[in-house]
Amino acid sequence: MNVGFIGLGIMGQPMSRHLLQAGFSLTVYNRTASKAQALIEMGAKLANSPAAVAAASKIIITMLPDTPEVEAVLFGENGVYEGLSAGKIVVDMSTISPEATAQFAARLREKQCELLDAPVSGGENGAMAGTLTIMVGGDEQAFQKCLPLFQAMGRNIVHLGANGNGQRTKLVNQVICALNILAMSEGLHLAERIGLDAEKVLQVVSSGAAGSWMLSNLAPRILQNDFQPGFMIKLQQKDLRLAMELIKTLGEDFPGTALTYSLFTKAVEAGLGEQGTQGLINIFKRA
Ligand SMILES: NC(=O)c1ccc[n+]([C@@H]2O[C@H](COP(=O)([O-])OP(=O)(O)OC[C@H]3O[C@@H](n4cnc5c(N)ncnc54)[C@H](OP(=O)(O)O)[C@@H]3O)[C@@H](O)[C@H]2O)c1
Known part of the structure; x- marks a missing residue:
């Protein structure tokens, strides 16, 4: 064909x-x-x-x-x-x-x-x-x-x-992904700030209840200082903008989505838009 x-x-x-x-x-x-x-x-x-x-x-x-x-x-x-x-x-x-x-x-x-x-x-x-x-x-x-x-x-x-339900489902997926990226970034940032060995922290937490696709696939890249994009920050921010537009029609608060949207927007404004989404952690480092 x-x-x-x-x-x-x-x-x-x-x-x-x-x-x-x-x-x-x-x-x-x-x-x-x-x-x-x-x-x-x-x-x-x-x-x-x-x-x-x-x-x-x-x-x-x-x-x-x-x-x-x-x-x-x-x-x-x-x-x-x-x-x-x-x-x-x-x-x-x-x-x-x-x-x-x-x-x-x-x-x-x-x-x-x-x-x-x-x-x-x-x-x-x-x-x-x-x-x-x-x-x-x-x-x-x-x-x-x-x-x-x-x-x-x-x-x-x-x-x-x-038509549209594929995209609506993808936006649900992206809300879940964004919150997981934030969880991973904030956890690794905390580990570093309190002086823990990040490699060992990752080794132990990623196989427990905190484990996630983000921890398995993106956290090792953070530890290697690799911010090359698999999925660019600017595209994740675009997906959260689309999710916020969808949420607006409901007249309800979705606080996690609003928070991650504001943080990914901050990352884009800081010039990190072409980094991979693991680069969200850099907003903490630049603060
Ligand atoms: N990367 C991921 O992990 C991932 C995962 C799931 C879903 N997605 C989604 O998949 C889509 C593509 O993502 P990607 O990561 O492949 O992005 P990408 O690497 O930036 O590729 C975008 C493609 O679109 C073309 N393009 C951009 N603007 C255009 C225009 N005005 N007219 C014609 N072509 C244009 C680009 O052409 P040039 O080569 O000329 O720039 C390039 O081929 C996005 O909607 C993204 O949200 C991405």
Whole structure:
């Protein structure tokens, strides 16, 4: 099957590699074309616009930072919309606004095309290993058609109902992640401030009740002073902004989300936006 992939960043590159390895015929587009080189060497074709990707593909995947970029790539000049014909499916695997997702889906239906929102969890490592968690919203039949693609990139794949519900589930996921990142950062900062051996603290607490994905995957990087991004602080802050927008509609307090949003915003304002999320600990060091 002809598949298109747009957005070959930290996540998009390894995800599209898995599609090629699973035998799909892949056409790719990236704003910075050089990032497609390794995939072309593996057999992918390079298109010169999102419209050209859509014209060449039955299913078109996008993996972009936020809502405005997805809107521009879908509906801007030379966008995906221009290359669509009836029966094609667009799968947006970025994390973006659930409301905008539903609007984009309605616009695509004018061309008898479906949109699935299919954001992911598992980070760069999950993308490289092909073990992502994938949370899908949208038409059931379209979901079934895309399942073999999802299975090439991920393991735990769940259909959650109508368009937007994939994104809403991802925002729940991100609230939980952000609070875990804060817990890890504050705990390690405390250990350091009271003069404990951080390596030994990590060794003992990560296998007890305090254990978490963050402690296992990100805390060792902090101890090695490695703040390279798997997942950038500015993207986690964007996800918390989207979660805050969702919460605002409820008229209720979600104090942990509000706190982590303010701390991730502080990190972005301190110039840490392109560090990995483990860099949140640096806001304590700079205080
Ligand atoms: N990294 C993670 O661990 C992770 C985990 C789960 C979900 N996510 C979500 O996945 C999405 C992608 O994240 P990422 O970490 O892969 O980000 P990234 O490395 O920054 O990649 C973003 C991609 O979008 C492209 N892009 C940016 N602005 C564009 C525009 N205006 N027009 C066209 N293309 C544009 C970039 O092209 P260039 O190469 O030209 O810059 C790049 O290919 C985000 O929504 C993020 O929240 C990330």
